[in-house]
Amino acid sequence: MYQHQGEDVFVIDGHIHMWDASEENIKHRGGEQFIQCFYDYHTAFTPEERQRGIDDYRKFTPEEVKRDLFTNYVDMGVYQPTHLHEFYTEGFNTVDDLGGTLFKEHPDRFVLNGRWDPRDGEAGMKELERQKEEYDIKGAKVYTAEWKGDSKGWRLDSDEAFEFLQKCADLGVKNIHPHKGPTIRPLNKDAFDVADVDLAASSFPELNFIVEHVGLPRLDDFCWIATQEPNVYGGIAVAAPMALSRPKKFSEIMCELLYWLGEDQLTFGSDYGIWDPDWVIEAVMETELSAEQHAEYGVEFGLEAKKKLMGENIAELYDIDIEERKKAFQTDAISEEFGLGESYGAAAPADD
Amino acid sequence: MSQTAPSNRPESEETAGLHDRIRARLDRVTDPELDESILELGYIDAIELDERTATLRFTLPTAWCSPAFAWMMAVDARDELESLPEIGEARIELRDHMHEREINEGVNGRLPFADAFPDADGEVRSVRATLDDKARLSRQYLAVERLLAAGLSPEQIVALTPADLRFDPDVDPRMDGARASIALGDGAFSVSVPARPLDRYLRKARDVGHATSDDDPLFLTPEGEPIEVEAFELVRRRGRLARTNVTGQGGVCDALNEQRRAKLDRDGPVIVEAD
Numbered sequence: 001m002y003q004h005q006g007e008d009v010f011v012i013d014g015h016i017h018m019w020d021a022s023e024e025n026i027k028h029r030g031g032e033q034f035i036q037c038f039y040d041y042h043t044a045f046t047p048e049e050r051q052r053g054i055d056d057y058r059k060f061t062p063e064e065v066k067r068d069l070f071t072n073y074v075d076m077g078v079y080q081p082t083h084l085h086e087f088y089t090e091g092f093n094t095v096d097d098l099g100g101t102l103f104k105e106h107p108d109r110f111v112l113n114g115r116w117d118p119r120d121g122e123a124g125m126k127e128l129e130r131q132k133e134e135y136d137i138k139g140a141k142v143y144t145a146e147w148k149g150d151s152k153g154w155r156l157d158s159d160e161a162f163e164f165l166q167k168c169a170d171l172g173v174k175n176i177h178p179h180k181g182p183t184i185r186p187l188n189k190d191a192f193d194v195a196d197v198d199l200a201a202s203s204f205p206e207l208n209f210i211v212e213h214v215g216l217p218r219l220d221d222f223c224w225i226a227t228q229e230p231n232v233y234g235g236i237a238v239a240a241p242m243a244l245s246r247p248k249k250f251s252e253i254m255c256e257l258l259y260w261l262g263e264d265q266l267t268f269g270s271d272y273g274i275w276d277p278d279w280v281i282e283a284v285m286e287t288e289l290s291a292e293q294h295a296e297y298g299v300e301f302g303l304e305a306k307k308k309l310m311g312e313n314i315a316e317l318y319d320i321d322i323e324e325r326k327k328a329f330q331t332d333a334i335s336e337e338f339g340l341g342e343s344y345g346a347a348a349p350a351d352d
Numbered sequence: 353m354s355q356t357a358p359s360n361r362p363e364s365e366e367t368a369g370l371h372d373r374i375r376a377r378l379d380r381v382t383d384p385e386l387d388e389s390i391l392e393l394g395y396i397d398a399i400e401l402d403e404r405t406a407t408l409r410f411t412l413p414t415a416w417c418s419p420a421f422a423w424m425m426a427v428d429a430r431d432e433l434e435s436l437p438e439i440g441e442a443r444i445e446l447r448d449h450m451h452e453r454e455i456n457e458g459v460n461g462r463l464p465f466a467d468a469f470p471d472a473d474g475e476v477r478s479v480r481a482t483l484d485d486k487a488r489l490s491r492q493y494l495a496v497e498r499l500l501a502a503g504l505s506p507e508q509i510v511a512l513t514p515a516d517l518r519f520d521p522d523v524d525p526r527m528d529g530a531r532a533s534i535a536l537g538d539g540a541f542s543v544s545v546p547a548r549p550l551d552r553y554l555r556k557a558r559d560v561g562h563a564t565s566d567d568d569p570l571f572l573t574p575e576g577e578p579i580e581v582e583a584f585e586l587v588r589r590r591g592r593l594a595r596t597n598v599t600g601q602g603g604v605c606d607a608l609n610e611q612r613r614a615k616l617d618r619d620g621p622v623i624v625e626a627d
Contacts, residue, residue, distance in 0.1 A: 033416065040414055044607040217385055217601035220486065220594045242603050249603035256596045259589075 001326070001343045002073040002310070004285050007303060008343075010322045012111075012311040013277055015212060015237040015269025016077040018065045018102075019093040021058045030147065031087030038274055045241040046275055060273050062101040070109070070334050072278035076325065078111040078269075078314065079103070080141040080177055080212070086148060099135050108325065109334055111318050114140040114173060118160035119148050125167060132171045138318055139175030140168060141212075144196070156196040165204050175317050176200075177210045177235065180218065194222045201229040208317055210267060213238040214257060223260035233317070234261055236284075236309070237269030243283035251289055251301075258299035267314045281310070370438055371623050374399065374406075376526040377432040379548075380555070384424050384480060386602045387487040393602075394609060395425075397447065399623045404440035406433050411447045411618055413609035419451040419469065420476050426459040448616065481560065488556045489574050490598050493591030495553040496571060499534065502545050506584040508536060515566040517550060518542075525551035 002009040021035035035058060043051055060068075069077050084092040091097070095115055103112045114131035116124050131137050142161075145153045155161065156178055168176065180194050194215045201209045214234040215222025226232040234257055242250040257266055268284065270277035289301050315322050329335050330346035342348055378396070379389045390396055390410065397409040408429050412422060426444045433442035444459050446452045451469075458468025465476045499509050516535045523530045525547035532547040554570075557563040563570055569578045573587050574594075 037414070037416055040608055040611070044611040216604065217597065219597040219600055220489075220590070223593055224590070238604070239600065242600075242607070245607060246603040249600050252596050253600045256593055260593070 001075055001340075002281060002285065004303060004306070008326075009285065009303075009307055010075050010311040010315075010326065011073055011268070011277075011281060012076045012078060012314050012320070013069065013074045013270050013272065014078045014210070014235055014267040014314045015080050016065075016069065016074075016272045017080065017082065017093045017274075018060045018062065018097055019082070019273065020060075020090065020097070021088065021092065023058070025088045025090055027089045028087045031084070031092075034084070034087060034092075041238075041274055045245060047244070047279060050276060050279060057273070062098075065272075066102060066106075066334070067338075068272065068276055070340065071338050072276060073281045074270075074277050075311070075329065076109055076111065076320070077272070078113065078139075078318070080113055080179070080269075081115040082141070082143055082146075082179070083115060083117075084143075084146060086146075095131055095135070095137075103135065106332070106334055108328055108332060111139065111320075113137060113175075113177065116140055116142065116164050116168075117146060117148065118154055118158060118164050119151060121160075124164070128164065128167060128171070128173070132173060137173055139177060139210075140173050141177045141179060143179045145179070157199040158196075161200070162203065165200060165207060169204060169206050174206065175208045175210060177212055179212045180215050180222070194218045194225060197222075197232065198225045198229065201225070201232050205231055207231065208233060210235050210314075210317070212269065214253070216253075219253065219256065223256060226261050226265065232261075233265045233267060233313070235267045235269045237271040238274075240268065240270065240280050240284055241275050243287050244279060247283075247287065250283075251287055251293060254287065254301055255289065255293050255297040255299055258301060258305070259297045263300075263305040263308050264313060266309050267317075268310050285310070370401075370436070372527065373436060373524065374433065374623060376524045377436060378429065379526045381425060381428040381432055382487070383605070384421050384483040384487070385418070385598070386605060387483075387490055387598045388602060390425055390429065393606070394613070397618050397622075401439075401623065401625050404438065405443065406439045406441075407443045407445060408433065409445045409447060411613070411616065412449060413605045413612055415448055415450050417449070419449075419455065420465070420479050422446055422449060422451065422455050423459065423465055423468070423476060424480060426455055430459055484556060484559050486594055486598070488553070488560050488562070489591050490594040491549070491553040491556050492571055493588065493595045495549045496588060496591070498545050498549050499543075502534075502543050504534070504536070504543065507581050509571065510569070510579040510581050510584060512570040513567050514554065514563045514570055517554065517570065519547055519551065523547075 002011050021031065026032055039054055039057055042057060079098045081095045082093040095112065098110065099112055103110045112135050114128060114137035116128045118124065120127065142156065144156060165176070168174070178197055194211060197209055197211060208231050210233040211222055212235040214236055216238060222234065226234060239250060239253050270280045285306055287301065311322065326344045329344040330341050335341040335344065375391060378391045381390050382388060383390060383393055386393065395410045395412060397411055400407045426446055430442045430444050433439050444456060446455050449455065454468045458465070496509060512534065518533045518535065519525050520530065525532065530547035531544050532550050533542040533544050535542045554563060562568065562572055562576060571579055573579055573583065574590050579587050
């Protein structure tokens, strides 16, 4: 568990993946462009000594994911699937990729989210039911810029999407994570527009909408919508790595988010494997607002707000009892494997 | 990246003047998503001057940056350079982009976007209009901050019209040190402020159809309405948010750009006179 100024900070990484962009799995040139684009983001923000080679970056195995997360300050991870079957033969990062592996072995360490696409129609409804039945999903990632046939994207406020949102409400899949921005070649930009979240959120007050990447490059539209809809949250993945190399820009973005949304509506995500979580978590936790920012925005980003951002807010959304988990993690298989029990308060092993 | 670029031979007073005016023109060419000039952003590799022809070479932060945005920057740079009397023709060379061929051939051949990209969905004009309106708000924030710093009150600011704003007709307002004056109290007195932020704002406001006649309000709400003084602070905060959006996204692009230029070994902007 992460420690900050002597206090425990329980980290639920709200945005993780386990993808396969190996050359064998790519079936469309968009698949190669997509992973190359991710890799550009990886190298642009990752400290040089922590950068991966492209071959290492193409594919993450369950063993790697387990080690990369849990030995790097993450206590739990929220898996956000990205299917992209138009680009990848077996999909890029599917529900079952984690569902059939790490989630099965360590269900307490993960939140496995489902995924739906209104363009899949009746078959998509059945698939959503299957995800609920098989994994008891409580949330779903939706990727409005995903290609399908001739379609280059869809909107969350369409009639078809509303049918799926209603289905989510009926099934208790209450957390919807629309993936918005930044521009990813070869996906079309306008599919990242956040305006469609507005009507969806006001029409389904029983659902929560966690807009990933806080809408960048539409932060302004996103914040304005979020101030008007109490069930809209911001996930700071993609903004977060700026905390290290562009701390002023990161703190400005945090000021805006704290000002418009408040500290209860924000969730952390490293976007693993785009970036490894440890240095992103450190940089966010080390962020201090300047005196001018305090004066200009009138917001605080102290330990309480940081703890909410890092885990408490998303724990609330997914009904996770952090104290209970900490107890369980004193002796679970992950802590046994990586020697983490003590950080959760387990007695130190006898020295003999 | 520095705006004052070295030339490979000593600048005579005349060419130095031209170089400054080239920079002042290119200051008007922005990355439409970031609303920052392509000079400031460090996208320009070289500008080569040969008699009356200028060739501008530039590289974007990624090979997959929006082709529509790349197109806008290329067209705007061409037109700004050609607005100078010394330059008869400007040629554009976008480098290392997935669509460099379509863009270079299209812009230098003076084709419309739809002819250069027959299978693009949507057209450039509506994309530009949306981004222009965001830029208008972000620039308004910077202009208004200048006026507040110069001592104007919210009441005075919301009452301003384009007629109250005067630029020196003999100086390009984008040149270093250029000033503008704001007439107050029915012209009884005036306040001097830096010209650039006001020129940047007014130009963008006019691009989207605001502040076109002398008695229009100079500043507007995000929705394009006159600002009630009670709403001044909210409008200011929304403008600040628009500004944080462009600079925040700018941080993402800047990191990508820095990484890429190091990889490609590209230098900063250099204006070169051909022998």
